[in-house]
Amino acid sequence: MLRTLFPFPGGVKPEPHKEASAKAPIASAPLPERLVLPLRQSAGVAPLPVVRVGDRVKKGQVIAAAEQWVSASLHAPTSGKVADIGHYPLAHPSGLAAPAIVIEADGRDEWRERQPLDWQKLAPQAVRQYLQQSGVVGLGGAVFPSHVKLDANAQIEELIINGAECEPYITCDDRLMRECAAEIVSGAALLRDLTGARQTLFAIENNKPEAIRALRGAISEQHEDFIVITLPTRYPAGSLRQLVYALTGKHAPFNVLPTALGVQCFNVATVQSVWRAVAHGEPVVRRVVTVSGNVRAPKNWEAPIGMSMDALLQLSEPLSDTDGLIVGGPMMGLSLPLTDAPITKGSNCLIARSPRLFPPRPPESPCIRCTACAQACPQGLQPFELYWWSRARDFAKAADYALAECVECGCCAYVCPASIPLVHYFRFAKGELAAAAREQKMADSARSRFEFRQFRAEREKAEKAEKLAKAAAAQAAKQAETATTPLATTQDATMKSDPDHA
Ligand code: SF4
Numbered sequence: 001m002l003r004t005l006f007p008f009p010g011g012v013k014p015e016p017h018k019e020a021s022a023k024a025p026i027a028s029a030p031l032p033e034r035l036v037l038p039l040r041q042s043a044g045v046a047p048l049p050v051v052r053v054g055d056r057v058k059k060g061q062v063i064a065a066a067e068q069w070v071s072a073s074l075h076a077p078t079s080g081k082v083a084d085i086g087h088y089p090l091a092h093p094s095g096l097a098a099p100a101i102v103i104e105a106d107g108r109d110e111w112r113e114r115q116p117l118d119w120q121k122l123a124p125q126a127v128r129q130y131l132q133q134s135g136v137v138g139l140g141g142a143v144f145p146s147h148v149k150l151d152a153n154a155q156i157e158e159l160i161i162n163g164a165e166c167e168p169y170i171t172c173d174d175r176l177m178r179e180c181a182a183e184i185v186s187g188a189a190l191l192r193d194l195t196g197a198r199q200t201l202f203a204i205e206n207n208k209p210e211a212i213r214a215l216r217g218a219i220s221e222q223h224e225d226f227i228v229i230t231l232p233t234r235y236p237a238g239s240l241r242q243l244v245y246a247l248t249g250k251h252a253p254f255n256v257l258p259t260a261l262g263v264q265c266f267n268v269a270t271v272q273s274v275w276r277a278v279a280h281g282e283p284v285v286r287r288v289v290t291v292s293g294n295v296r297a298p299k300n301w302e303a304p305i306g307m308s309m310d311a312l313l314q315l316s317e318p319l320s321d322t323d324g325l326i327v328g329g330p331m332m333g334l335s336l337p338l339t340d341a342p343i344t345k346g347s348n349c350l351i352a353r354s355p356r357l358f359p360p361r362p363p364e365s366p367c368i369r370c371t372a373c374a375q376a377c378p379q380g381l382q383p384f385e386l387y388w389w390s391r392a393r394d395f396a397k398a399a400d401y402a403l404a405e406c407v408e409c410g411c412c413a414y415v416c417p418a419s420i421p422l423v424h425y426f427r428f429a430k431g432e433l434a435a436a437a438r439e440q441k442m443a444d445s446a447r448s449r450f451e452f453r454q455f456r457a458e459r460e461k462a463e464k465a466e467k468l469a470k471a472a473a474a475q476a477a478k479q480a481e482t483a484t485t486p487l488a489t490t491q492d493a494t495m496k497s498d499p500d501h502a
């Protein structure tokens, strides 16, 4: 079926660098001896540990349980012993440590009992809870707990299954679509039924012909009416807002979720993990990670969550001049020194860096107002204005120029001839605005606490005064009564003793 696409503005076409890792099938990473599992693996509240040091665990057993709705449980990726619960470094430029559970593998990789879920007999809410307990989160990088997106009350028109994978180097979704198309289509059917979506649209960039073929074949075999839409290869076609616009023509501003527009979107790897959880009783304990860049054997590895990034990198044989890693894609990923921080549910790609592949950026020079950044911005912003106000620390003005609409895609910095790291400025300005908003909120709440205290003190004072006045009035009435009563008695006595009254 032909479908009109709504081209989003801007975008760029960086070198794809995908062929090297896309040609080999997904390989299974060998089980490491030790796995470090940060508790925070998703957006929202981190789950709480339900194991203690020394406990024996089986593969798939819950080790940290979600206690809040916007949270997802965490599971042991293999059988073994809980060796530690403490702080361990994350894959982040800050190098800061975060709470994590460490598991020493026993080598048996023994599953806990697995049962498929008879989801068709359950209420949608029960299925949502099951997905939360299975630790299903967005595996495209956003790691938002998937069950939260399955609001039974949302009126979903279009369900979008995102296989665009527009960032250079990353091919984990491409390989997954080629190798696990049937599971992805089954997962999409389940999500279609849970959301009640009228249409299910698969979105894939046209540089993945094998994946497109595999999905079309699986859709036809399963007799589904899903539509596979091929998108022109242009970064950031897979970004949520650009994708929703391209497929539906609906524009979601930064403060409006696509759900409010009747659209729900899931990444293909997430959809497969939904299906594995429901049909096989398998929580999310592994994920496919692209390892590429300055390595001898670029490949996609199915790796256990918690495996060290360095150990995974070694499997693809990094070249001797490797001097760091990019975690995620080169446009939006994090550039880090070589690290043994763990793979988490959100780690879709490790790119080995070298000075040859990623030469240092030329030094930043003054903006020449060429407007190339504005032409590249997929959000229709004026990045040079945002840059100007951010640099001048006039963050309110940057906010006026719709800084909040910036999706940090990096297109503007990519085309900037002055090598200005524009996104760094925007992140900084957003951070400052968020801090100012937090401070304002704290000041507002301190003021309302103070005003309430004052109001309560005045009310108590008034109540006390009223009580005192009442007590005084009661006392006065009593005194008046006392003063009146003896007079009457005396008079009465006088009358009684007066012989004339006899
Ligand atoms: S692309 Fe760079 S130099 Fe050109 S206007 Fe934008 S910020 Fe200035």
Ligand code: SF4
Pocket: 373, 376, 377, 378, 379, 380, 381, 382, 383, 405, 406, 407, 408, 409, 410, 411, 412, 413, 422, 423, 426
């Ligand atoms: S990083 Fe922000 S300002 Fe720059 S192109 Fe992307 S959305 Fe536009």
